Amino acid sequence: MSVSLANPTEQGTATEAALLEVRKVAKRFGTIDVLKNISLNIASGEFLTLLGESGSGKTTLLRLIAGFEQPSVGEIWMSGQRLDILPPYRRRVNTVFQNYALFPHLSVRDNIAYGLRVKNTSRSEMSSRVDEALRMVKMQDFAASRPSKLSGGQQQRVALARALINRPQLLLLDEPLSALDANLRKEMQGELKALQREVGITFLFVTHDQEEAMALSGRIALLRDGALEQVASPREIYAHPATAYAAQFIGQTNLLRGEIRDSIATCGALRWLLDETDGPVIFSLRPESIRICADGKRQTSEVKFRATVRQQFYGGPSELLEVDCGSGQMLRVRIPARGPLAGEHDFVFTLADAIRMKE
Amino acid sequence: MYSRAYKSLVSLPPLLWVGIFLLLPYALMFAHSFWAVREGLVVHQWNLHNYKILFSNPLYAGVLFRTMRIAAAVTLCSLLLGYPLAYYLSFHAHARKELLYQLVIVPLWVSYLVRGYAWKTILGSDGILNGFLQYLHLTHEPVVFFLYSPFAVVLMLTHIYTPFAFLPIYAALEHIPRPLVEASHDLGAGSTQTFLRVILPLSMPGLLAGATFAFVLSLGDFLAPLLVGGPSGIMIANVVQTLFGAAFDWPLGATISVFILILTVSLLFLSELLEKRWSFK
Known part of the structure; x- marks a missing residue:
């Protein structure tokens, strides 16, 4: 992502060619419309947050992009290719799950190596990339531990490393900080933001916490009852909320x-x-x-x-x-x-x- | 909380029960295995003669070996049937799950004997299977080895013990958090890799428990060989039964029982050990 001097890191709109395009996507479960006519572009290198109350459809949208659900209507494209017809394991998208979903029977090292191992990566390359990933999240000392022996913050780091080692084009994060206590959450927010800048991978982050969304994101996509209420930078939404709902949800008013x-x-x-x-x-x-x-x-x-x-x-x-x-x-x-x-x-x-x- | 007197009062009946009906018989069995028979009477003369017979007489060793082979075959067949069934129910049956689960459980409520006689009717010389094969002109005479053979014993025991293998496997599969399966797909693993790298290892404790059930229960079975085994399908429990009955050699019967007991207990112990090693929490 090239950054102009006049308008650093934050942009009101995704002006560059979009990495991910959600085109008029809807999702029904039975008789319930969980998502209604969602269109959303995500630029390469962006940190975009899906913000909404529980039941607003933010996790469903994430699951559509990851491939765990299929859209009822609409298409999803990534880097000029149709994404929604591919199975999850063929997408260059990785997910950090809400409760991390670390494999309990594998060590930290084997958890992180999982993505490379299933793709038959050579032993030497795997070893060096796993070491690099362990270093990146400062978990070298815990390489041999089982996930159950780790604290919430440490599990979170392993989950990040396990996803990022695959060099995805897009990283999905499903409320990854919600299981942490308040102080640790603040600390992890800082680490997450620094990490995103370091690896330059596009982050799509899901949260119901507006403060977290404001602190982390380049842009926020605010969801309400399965529809997009407003998509803009945190400053833009705060200063010029499009609707009364947006004004109330982002900050106090x-x-x-x-x-x-x-x-x-x-x-x-x-x-x-x-x-x-x-x-x-x-x-x-x-x-x-x-x-x-x-x-x-x-x-x-x-x-x-x-x-x-x-x-x-x-x-x-x-x-x-x-x-x-x-x-x-x-x-x-x-x-x-x-x-x-x-x-x-x-x-x-x-x-x-x-x-x-x-x- | 509760007074000492109350505690002793409530624990006394079960202790008595276990003492009289479990520990005492075991002790008697253990003692008998070191006694002998003289002129049709059990004499309380301590010796190791029975154990020598058990290990030196090829007849007993042979039956014991066959019993273990049959139990192993039953275990393998039960797992081969029970695991895919449990996997299908847990991961792919969706709305039909409850119904299919009940269908697996219902046979457990049908008497063992009824199921045994059913197999007699199916496998016999003029049974359903032979009748069907002749109707299709695949065979012209009744196939005799269907019934009264180790094959028939394995078939019947597999039928009876597959639900016992299925249940712990199903429970283990149901306990695998589904996000782990999604995480595996997310990280690039297809269905086969996900099964081999995540689902199978995490269901190992259930698999082991199922295998132990099938093996231990088959090992001590004496009705299946009695009903459909014939002379070539005799198992060790039938030998014990004969020794305690017609042959009137309680000491030798007790010796074999002690041996099977030790075998079973060591198996349970081993299985417990492995289950601990393979469970992750």
Whole structure:
């Protein structure tokens, strides 16, 4: 992947020739549509995350690409060849499974060598490549161990090495970090990202954890009930969520429902001038876009409102407030940590930060 | 928790049961094997004479050898039938799994004797098999070696013990996590390689348990040879039965029993050892 200076690592769209093309794929199980008309391109060298709640179809899409399921409708292409008609063992795709699926009867070394062994790789080449893979995941000291003797993080490393040793064009990762505890997960996220940069292999990562998706991915494909909600870089989705669902799922937000009439937007207690056609509207307003207005003054581009602090959640450098703007309209506000707050205060936000969106 | 008195009270009946009906008979059998028979009476004279007979008389050694050969053949046939069946049920039967499983189990509820007599009817000179072969003009006279031969014994025992071989294999296959099979395919292995490198090794404990069942149960069987074995199909249990009955040589019968017991226990022990070695958790 060539990277231009102006737009490093992150790209809003896959502009280069796609490595993988999912073309109008649908999957039915019985009477249930698990995936509906999915079209998705993945560029070579990309780190793309399939993000969605459980049951959104993200794992099913992964399994279609791996070859464990067949699409009911549509085609999948990789490097200009039809992929979905090949059996899993003929695809240049490897998977890191959710619970790693390491072979319990084989040592770490034999687990990693498995892919080379079934392809009758010569003994000397196998030995050197396995050593290299062990080094890459820092598991040299455990080469002779059985998987059951390893910790979750170590099993995860072996699973990665076992998949990457085959030099796949595309690596699929099915919630590989979900079995790890919080600290180890953060650590593995770092390792995973570094590893992807090092080997340059395209990663397709599945998770339900939006923070993880934001931290790791070049692009996120957000799935909702088997359909793609939005495909964009984490920054793009966060700043310009396509739908209310995307705004809520990626980071926290306040959804303001209201209407525009005579160039005035009214959402509960909040009102501001907005020169658009009349009708119902939804705005997304991120908690950190709202701040406390100590002097009570506002700029022309700002909206000011008065609200009562109901809850305060301390979070180290910042804290989250739940404020009541009257008649039970609650908003979340993130402010730099500043000690206990109570009673009524003035709050302001910039008009441009209230982003209008579709349902 | 529970008082000592309560604990002794509940453990006493099973202990008595095991003591009276298991340990005492074993002890008696063991003692008899070192005693002798004089003028139709068992005399309590300790000696190793019976063991000498067992190992020196070619008659007993011959029957013992044949018994083991038959048991080995039954084991092999049961595994060859039971493993593919278990594999099919576990991996490919899908919705028909429950039904097929029941079909394998149902014969176990049919009396052993009924199944034995059924084979007599099938294999006899004017039996179903011979009748069918003559109807097809493949044979013109009844084939006599179908019945009353080691072949008939192996056939009947295979029929009876295949479910016993099938069950532990099926259980082992059902316990193989399916993601392992997918991982194998994912890493480039086709069905054959996946079977040989993942499924077979992981089902070894079940295979071993199935083999042990089939072998040990066949080794001690005396009804099949009695019903369909004939003189050439006699097995060691029939010899023991004769020694305790018509021949009235309890000490020699006990000696053979002790020998079979030791053989069986060592087999179970060995199988346990291997099963531990081949199980991974």
